[in-house]
Amino acid sequence: MQMPTHDEGLFEMLCEIAQDEAPDLRRGKMFGCPTLFSGRKAALGVFGDHANLKLPRDRAEALLAEGRALPFAPGGRKMGGWVLVEDPEANEDLVRDSARYRAGT
Structure with missing residues (x-):
């Protein structure tokens, strides 16, 4: 699988x-993607030109069902609780939720 160019902006x-x-979130990489971590847990990042967010599994599944998000499936395998959001500015609430979820706040 060829990785997309990630939107640093x-x-x-x-x-x-x-x-x-x-x-306390720190910068790092997951699957070569720029990512924020809470401790050793990835919280959110960028995959191509989409926000890649970790949320509680039921919330992620609801977002997928509503069409507000796409599944995150690097290499063709879906990762539970992870979603891609096309317009993170319009979905800032999800970005904030992801950060709080992984930080445990």
Whole structure:
């Protein structure tokens, strides 16, 4: 699988939003994607030009059913609780929820 080019500007925007909610999130990479972590747990990041968010499984499934998100499936395998959001600015609530969820706040 060829990895997309990741939108660094989008990642910076996500960092600002997420770190307002959970200042201890740190930068790193997951599957080569720019990602914010809480401890060793990935919280959110960028996959191509989409926000990649970790949420409680039931919330993620509801977002998929509502059409507000796409499944995150690197290499063709869906990752439970992970979703891709096409317009993170319009879905800032989800970015904040993801940051709080992984930070445990």
